[in-house]
Amino acid sequence: MRIVDVREVTKPISSPIRNAYIDFSKMTSSLVAVVTDVVRDGEPVVGYGFNSNGRYGQGGLIRERFADRLTGADPKSLLNEAGDNIDPDKCWAAMMTNEKPGGHGERSVAVGTLDMAIWDAVAKIAGKPLFRLLAERHGLQANPKVFVYAAGGYYYPGKDDTQLRGEMRGYLDRGYKVVKMKIGGASLPEDCRRIEAVLAEIGSDAQLAVDANGRFDLETGIAYAKALREYPLFWYEEIGDPLDYQLQAALAEFYPGPMATGENLFSHQDARNLLRYGGMRPDRDWLQFDCALSYGLCEYQRTLEALKVAGWSWSRCIPHGGHQMSLNIAAGLGLGGNESYPDLFQPYGGFPDTVRVENSYVTMPELPGIGFEGKSDLIKVMRELAS
Ligand SMILES: O=C([O-])CC(=O)C(=O)O
Numbered sequence: 354m355r356i357v358d359v360r361e362v363t364k365p366i367s368s369p370i371r372n373a374y375i376d377f378s379k380m381t382s383s384l385v386a387v388v389t390d391v392v393r394d395g396e397p398v399v400g401y402g403f404n405s406n407g408r409y410g411q412g413g414l415i416r417e418r419f420a421d422r423l424t425g426a427d428p429k430s431l432l433n434e435a436g437d438n439i440d441p442d443k444c445w446a447a448m449m450t451n452e453k454p455g456g457h458g459e460r461s462v463a464v465g466t467l468d469m470a471i472w473d474a475v476a477k478i479a480g481k482p483l484f485r486l487l488a489e490r491h492g493l494q495a496n497p498k499v500f501v502y503a504a505g506g507y508y509y510p511g512k513d514d515t516q517l518r519g520e521m522r523g524y525l526d527r528g529y530k531v532v533k534m535k536i537g538g539a540s541l542p543e544d545c546r547r548i549e550a551v552l553a554e555i556g557s558d559a560q561l562a563v564d565a566n567g568r569f570d571l572e573t574g575i576a577y578a579k580a581l582r583e584y585p586l587f588w589y590e591e592i593g594d595p596l597d598y599q600l601q602a603a604l605a606e607f608y609p610g611p612m613a614t615g616e617n618l619f620s621h622q623d624a625r626n627l628l629r630y631g632g633m634r635p636d637r638d639w640l641q642f643d644c645a646l647s648y649g650l651c652e653y654q655r656t657l658e659a660l661k662v663a664g665w666s667w668s669r670c671i672p673h674g675g676h677q678m679s680l681n682i683a684a685g686l687g688l689g690g691n692e693s694y695p696d697l698f699q700p701y702g703g704f705p706d707t708v709r710v711e712n713s714y715v716t717m718p719e720l721p722g723i724g725f726e727g728k729s730d731l732i733k734v735m736r737e738l739a740s
């Protein structure tokens with residue numbers, strides 16, 4: 354049993370949308386295939402992964418460093434004790450050979466992308482959905498019903514409040530009870546007008562979260578906090594620079610409602626620092642670490658361990674990214690839910706074709722692996738890479 358090939362292709366996931374920091378007109382993502390010599394249902398098992406969104410393709414790093422460490426390792430050194438499956442932690446350790454500590458963002462996305470494909474292969478070899486495999490490994494009861502919210506509300510050329518309202522109405526029509534929009538890419542009065550337009554549209558049918566994408570300095574973050582705390586928001590997200598823990602902590606003085614952050618923290622050490630120094634409140638705030646960007650599920654389990662030590666429930670995690678990998682982690686390990694982008698970043702985001710959103714919950718189908726085979730547009734591009 355061995356990994357025979359690792360393939361990567363960088364694909365555009367571009368659109369004219371803009372958050373407070375970046376536009377997505379040149380955004381790309383790496384798609385990877387980890388090909389094994391294990392045969393299931395007459396076909397070699399191939400694990401697939403991609404790098405969420407927001408950080409561009411990782412082809413250079415994967416080709417120059419990480420792929421060869423997997424294919425070049427002694428195949429036996431990558432197997433579990435019983436020798437009947439690949440061991441994701443051993444693969445992770447092999448990928449991280451000769452890598453110094455710290456500086457996580459330099460490589461965490463490349464490793465996280467490959468880690469996704471490795472876990473997909475491992476669950477397929479075991480013949481189980483990843484969420485069931487994970488629950489078993491942790492001695493937990495899987496819960497296939499997962500809370501999801503609709504992320505969107507970007508700035509884009511020519512979009513007015515009517516279109517923004519229409520977008521949000523569309524999410525409600527598709528079964529969502531929580532929607533999210535961008536702030537911080539316009540003036541405070543303009544953003545308040547946009548927020549009020551959306552609140553008027555959704556009424557008591559749903560709740561609204563807002564995301565500043567790390568744009569604000571302390572003064573601006575506080576000015577927004579004073580305005581936003583007058584609205585019944587689901588959360589106020591990523592207010593300042595993701596690594597400015599003191600700013601995050603100071604905001605708690607001004608914003609009694611729930612805050613969310615973490616999508617741009619790329620290691621368990623960075624996550625732990627947020628819990629130590631960021632003043633986040635375990636009774637109401639939300640943690641959004643995205644395994645695909647932050648060294649994958651092997652590392653995410655270490656992040657969850659750091660949460661436990663810090664007295665945080667795993668149910669306070671609603672990961673960034675809207676991918677099926679985090680859906681599996683949510684169902685398997687009892688996270689609070691997952692992001693979803695009903696209209697963006699296709700075909701990578703979203704759910705298997707049979708899955709419907711009801712009351713802002715989805716029910717995971719019983720597909721081996723992560724479940725990519727259940728999403729026809731996605732598995733098509735994945736199989737093109739593997740064949
Ligand atoms: O606009 C982005 O980079 C995505 C984002 O922050 C989110 O989904 O929360």
Ligand SMILES: [Mg+2]
Binds near residue numbers: 564566590591616
């Ligand atoms: Mg965000």
